[in-house]
Amino acid sequence: MELKEKILKHFEGKVVRKDLTALVKGNNPVPAYVLEYLLGQHCAIDDDEIINTGVETVRNVIQNNYVHRSDAELVKARIRNTGSYKIIDKINVTLNDAQANMYEADFASLGIRKVPIADQMVLDNPKLLSGGGVWCILTVGYSHADDINMRWMIIDLKPIQVANINLSEYVGLRKEFTTDEWLDLLMHSIGLNPEYFNKRDKFIQLSRLIPHVENNYNFIELGPKGTGKSHIFSELSPHGVLVSGGDVSKARLFVNNTGKGAIGLVGYWDVVALDEFEQEKGGKRTDGDLVKIMQNYMANQSFNRGKETYQATASMAFIGNTKHNVPYMLKNSHLFESIPEGYLKGAFLDRMHMYIPGWEVRILKTSVFSSEYGFIVDYLAELLREMRKSDFSAILDDKVSLDGSLTTRDKTAIRKTFSGLVKIIYPNQILTDEEIFELLDFSIEGRKRVKDQLYIIDETFRSEPVEFKYTIHSSGKEVFPETLENLNYKAAIEVQEDSKIEDGHSEVVKPIIQLKPHQVILKDNQTGISYKKLFAEYLKTAENITIQDPYIRMPYQFNNLLEFCVMLGNNKGPEQEINLEVISWNNEEYINESIGYFEELISSVLELGINLTYRLEQHHDRFIAADNGWKITLGRGLDIFEKIEGRFNVAELDQTRRKCKSCEVTYLKL
Structure with a gap:
């Protein structure tokens, strides 16, 4: 059963086609969870006619009920003329205890302020008081009476979020999916096409969800612009709030800036994300007291307000851009170099539970966005929130x-x-x-x-x-787990040293390599790897070599074989010859195509001193066996590199610049 069929079979009504979100969003600054909430009411089924009707309905709702700031006066006029009207807007509530002794709401897009709101509405939805604003579907009324101070009124209010979720059902259905299928479903759910991401890439993307599922989790991601770092924190969940790192203060985070001593953002939200968490701009200095309070909160899950100490469960996420590439930072500074100076303190940074390597995340282009079914993000957000208890x-x-x-x-x-x-x-x-x-x-x-x-x-x-x-x-x-950037940087230095040796730099002495049986584990996205580095020393004295790899089928896989032959040619004396036998296979309808590729290769590598022969037989094992006694088992055969992106890429000419696929290479002495 295909993944799409599985998703619809087990989660019908809880998933939505992800391209519909972009379709109805247009240029409207509406979070994905708002749009998918509406789409889920009308389009959560795989029926083109229902979907088309539903999309039109949601478009009409956005057109007629969502308040654009530029159209605020028109909407206000509509409310005044009709007496009441349903709108979608973000509102924030404060208590006016100095004058009216009532709760008052401010509308982000409609632009009206201090609108009275019933106590019960606030009691039912305390997050309205958080200062971050809550997206709601509201019925707003207007009074023409002469003897009133406020003409606007809130008749009805419904925060945009799913009514209920069944966690045990969700957990029970996990067994219906393989791990790869579940990862792909989650990738679709956050709006990304899993075909463009390897397993490590998926882990990195999904790790952005950890602050939503773990209480008091401290997360940081620094990387290039345009990689979608803030998307999950602004679009995924109604339980998270994204604020500019330059706009945070003690009052806003811990004690509300109304001056009334109300609790700030960490008291109301599951996740508080600080965006653009980079060096101060315009000479603005970091508040040292804020750093100390935040440091204490990140360690102890508590903060002081006057003489009182309050507990909170909000996770903290810090998101920012890097200024230099990773090798530069590893050699000249450190990986935190771009954050504000006031936060570059050991005691503060030691509170970070995870630093995600944002430099590994690809810049998001239209092609990598999903057009398949994934969880309605609000449904997923509620499930993640429920699991925070465990x-x-x-x-x-x-x-x-x-x-x-x-x-x-x-x-x-x-x-x-x-x-x-x-x-x-x-x-x-x-x-x-x-x-x-x-x-x-x-x-x-x-x-x-x-x-x-x-x-x-x-x-x-x-x-x-x-x-x-x-x-x-x-x-x-x-x-002994190691960070990928350390492995890559070490490999890059080794490649540089090897280049110096080959160029005849006398001050560089190549170390004698002791060949012994061992295993090399390559990680997704690892660089600094080449056929020369993996195989050359072990094949140096061999005259007869066999490669068994059942997946030399596609043109790029034959190109891998060509590069292997070039390595062998450069690995021997010009007068020497090597007999190379390749055992591979292809689907029956493509056998003739494979034969054509092999015959072309035979003549091409002959001038390298490589006598290439081939056999097409069905075998599953992948290995290189040489008559010098070494056998190298290959987890992926020669296909160890990720697809090279773009038309002009240095990785096309230099294997050490290519990203690897995760696999194991084992060296045995027979």
Whole structure:
């Protein structure tokens, strides 16, 4: 059964086609959860006629009821002429205790202020008081009476969110999907086409959901512009609020800036995201007291208001742009270099549970947006919110032990990230040991990225170094997860050193490589890898080599084989010859095409001193076997690189610039 059929079978009425959101949004600054709430009322079914009618209905609702600021006066006139009218607007409520002793609402787009609102409406929807504003469907009335101070009135109010969700049903249905299918469903749900993302990319995108599913989770993502960093925090959930990092204050975050001592944003929202969290502009200095209060809140989940101490569960997300590329930062500064100077304090940064590598996220183009079915984002947001009550980190306890050198903050960060990822990807808590280790490695990497920078920024951390590793109980094996940027930077330095050696720089001495059986694990998006680096030393003295790879089928896979042959040609003396036998396969209807490609390759590589032969047979194993005694098993065959994007890309000419697919390469001496 195709994924689309599965989604509609198990979640009909709870999913919507994601391209419809963009279709009805147009240029309206309406969050996705508002639009999908409306689409879910009319289009949550796979029937073209119903969808077309529903889209038209939602368009009419947006056209007739959503308030554009530029049309505010027209809408006000319509309300006045008809006596009452239904609108969609964001409102914020404050208590006027000085004069009228009543709650009053301000309308973001309609532009009217201090409109009386019934106490019961506020009691039923306390988030109206948060200061962040809540999108609502309202019936607004108008009075023509002569003896009143306020002509506007709120007759009816309904916050835009799903009425109820069934978490146990959602968790139970997880078993109907494979992990890859579930990841793809979640990617569609956040509006992205999973075909354009490898597994690591999906983890990075979905990790932005962790603050929505974990209480008091401290998250930071810094990266280039245009990668959709703020999208999830502004569009996904009615329980999160996105504010400009330059507009935050003690009053707004912790004690409301009305001067009445009301609780600020962290008291009302599940997630408070600070956007454009970068260096101060216009000479504005960071409030040191704000940093201290935030630092205390991020550590203790509490803040002081006067003599009182208040608990809150809001997660904090910090989102900003980087100024330089990663190698520059690793060599000359650190990965936090672009955040405001006032926050570059070890004690503050040590509170971060995860640092997402925003530089790995592709710039979002039209082609990567989803046009398939995904969860209505408001439905997903309510489920994530419900799961905030649970802690799934105990899954780790029977499987691994985190290293004793790790601090309590390190372990807490790793466990909270792991728990959040399980809630998102395995909400039924059914996962294999390999899947546990996969999530744990990603969780450790996110915390290690923070700690690596703390060693640079604050010398006090260098006096007590920790080791990011864990021990698997069943085997006793120790695992040392590493950040991908460290692996890539180290590989880039090695490539640079190799280039110096090849150019004849006498001051560089190439180390003697001790060849021994071992395993290399490549990660999604890893760079600095080439056929030369993986295979050359192990094939140097071989005269007869066999490659078995059942997936040399597509033109780019034959190009991989050509590049392998070029590596072999450069790896031997000009007078030497190598006999290379390739065993592969293709679907029956494409066999003749494969034969044509092989015959073309045979003549092309002959001048390299490579005598290429081939056999088309069905085998599943992938390996390279050489007559010098080495056998190299290949998890993906020669197809280890991601597709190269664009027409002009340096990775086309240099394998070390290409991103890898995750796989294992094992070296055996026979």
